Amino acid sequence: MEEQFQEDWLEARLHEESPYIDDGGFTAQLVQKLPPRRAAGGSFRGAILLCVTLLACVVTYLVSGGGRFLVSAVNDLAAMPLWILYVVAIFCGVVVTAVAASVAYFQARAETLG
């Protein structure tokens, strides 16, 4: 009985001890520290980037004589010794793995912040 009373009393006191803290300008001060809002024209910026990329692709295609560079690059690759191809493949694999691992690490870190 005494034990239960003590338990109830402690429970009640623990809840009593968290009074509401008045904002007192806390929110206003914080909002001033927030980074500026993203520009409304985010999609417009995306469209510009897309157009510029497409234009660059067309120009490259025309300048390179209708994509002949691709054919010649493939021919060059085919003519290369096999060991060089292995080295290039391993190097590419290492670079891609390193990039993927670092992206995963930073993403996981950002999530665990929350």
Added chain:
Amino acid sequence: MPLTDADLVARVLVDDDHHAFAELVRNHQSAIRGLLRQLTRSDLALADDLAQETFLRAYKHIRSFRGEAKFSTWLYRIAYNCFREDARKRKELVGIDETLLEAQEDPQTTDLALKHDLMHALQLLPLHERSAILLCCQNGLSHDEAARVLEIPLGTVKTNVLRGREKLKKTLAAWGAA
């Protein structure tokens, strides 16, 4: 009808709406500042600095809030991480609580005026028990939610709450008898 946390978060995500985020801050500032005041042993200035840091981080990383837990739980976790990082910088983490506990349990150093003060008794608890008590008893989080906030196993949270409560009861009973 007032907007829910989920609605406000959606507005922040879609429109980067500062007003919506301010509303979220207003809704949760008391709980977060309260928790940090307890964790920092009533250092109001430090607690408010950490609370500001908590909300700024929340704003910065709001895209990582997936809505699996309550927004308040997510905020508690950020707040606890902010506190932990700051404590690490100040080299005041965990271990110091034990020495403080021993030092302050000495009847000669105990402030008689604070004998019946539960807050004082809470501050004598080691950090892991104090955090668990504050989250589960004062802030109403479930053991599971507290485990997520503190990033410790569920069983450990339950043990810490039980041990903390027992210590509180003993301390308060001893003070009451004095």
